[in-house]
Amino acid sequence: MEVLLYYAIFFVSIYILAIVFRDKLKVDVYGPLLMRRTKKMRGWIDYIANLSPKFWRWSMNIGIPIAVFGMAFMVYTIIISLEVMFQKPTTALLLPGVDIPGSPIFVPIFAGIIALILLMVVHEFGHGILARAQGVGIKSIGVILLAILPGAFVELEEEDVEKAKRAVKLRIYAAGSMFNLGLAAIAWVVVIVLTSSFIPYAFQSDGLKIISVTPNGPSEGILQEGMVVSSINGYPVNNRTSYTELIVNKTKPGDQMTYVTDKGTYTITATGQPSNQSIAYPGTRSETHLVVKPDVAQTYGEIIPWFLYDLADVCYWIYALNLMVGLFNLLPMKPLDGGYIFEELLRYKVPENITGRIVSSVSWVMIAIVALLIIYGTVPGILQMF
Structure with missing residues (x-):
């Protein structure tokens, strides 16, 4: 929701500047x-x-x-x-x-x-x-x-x-x-x-990172972007695969889901997915949380591995x-x-x-x-x- 507001402010500002300074900026x-x-x-x-x-x-x-x-x-x-x-x-x-x-x-x-x-x-x-x-x-x-x-x-x-x-x-x-x-x-x-090649060599999994909390979803106001989840309802979640199996096979809409994170323990109530009400929906997006392996960090430091990781993401x-x-x-x-x-x-x-x-x-x-x-x-x- 905040991002949409920022977009609105950004585009409205562009229109105001374009109209007020149309001659100087040479904007039609x-x-x-x-x-x-x-x-x-x-x-x-x-x-x-x-x-x-x-x-x-x-x-x-x-x-x-x-x-x-x-x-x-x-x-x-x-x-x-x-x-x-x-x-x-x-x-x-x-x-x-x-x-x-x-x-x-x-x-x-x-x-x-x-x-x-x-x-x-x-x-x-x-x-x-x-x-x-x-x-x-x-x-x-x-x-x-x-x-x-x-x-x-x-x-x-x-x-x-x-x-x-x-x-x-x-x-x-x-x-x-x-x-x-x-x-x-x-x-x-x-x-x-x-x-x-390089990313599997340089990184290892360390739980599941929440990258987004869906507005008006069941996790809004409870879970936060950036939290690293180690387990849900007692089941370890080390990567996206284990997380997906948990959601699809072991969770139903209406079930409570207890997240153990690096910021504390939180409980939400899953709803049904907007496109399929029979599948549990926690209202978050997650990705495998990676850390640089200690031996790689000693050899290359932290900057080079993360630069190549971000490069792969952008590409x-x-x-x-x-x-x-x-x-x-x-x-x-x-x-x-x-x-x-x-x-x-x-x-x-x-x-x-x-x-x-x-x-x-x-x-x-x-x-x-x-x-x-x-x-x-x-x-x-x-x-x-x-």
Whole structure:
């Protein structure tokens, strides 16, 4: 709840500053949309594009079929999600630091903000690099804010885009998501290397750490973020696996749960999960609490092991958010890149007037499904926070 208040204060402050100092800050205000353009980064994009224009073009020749496959996969996924939603509503909001009751995803604020910034920069620069590698000009680069939704953009020269061949357009449209997926792959390799080698060597388990207490949940006001739990109802909880087994197999909604922590002993009464009332819900998120092994601390100290651990955590969220958002952006609906890719593919065989109607119809259907998933799944979880 406090994090949502901080977000509200932050975004309201940005809007006030943008409106009051719009001329000095060179901000365009269009109702709830704020936009700031600049030309300062065009030289850097040109430099990257000119390192090897052929490489960028041929890499996106591979990226186009991957994007089309990703589009089909996302259409299938979103339809399946719609079916599952009515059977088992699931809350999900990728807002760093905000813990919504019933959500399977909680994005930590520090790692999440870094991942989101990289996601936007890499996505838009991907479009810009492919555009310049193929002779399409860039008008400006900028950032936008729509209500609480931040974003970035690369504004291309419209005449150059209109004159460009279909293959050129497809490469440019596919580049954003392909750059996101490429960054996700790099981050995943870093995560795999660190979590399979150094982290098991450097750390050992020392209980379960509470990383978040869900607002208005059964643990609110009793348990606190940062507590290290050694046992629950007399059962040792040394890691996430033992904790999950305890919740699923040995606890029911309505049961009392006694936590032995490093701050004392506390008792809560479990409720049912917001998405499944038959499963016990303590209203906390936890992770295995790790400490540096004594022999490792003697050799490397505490700073290096924890730096590499935090690096693995940040890279995990870079991987996860770039993968999710990169694929979501391939949905065949405008103004997402997938909508433009879908439109160009249709133009290859379908007359222009029919293409426009098909793209518009499909876009509205996709928008309706996404809106329904958000409203039906996320809004009830948000209301539980108040």
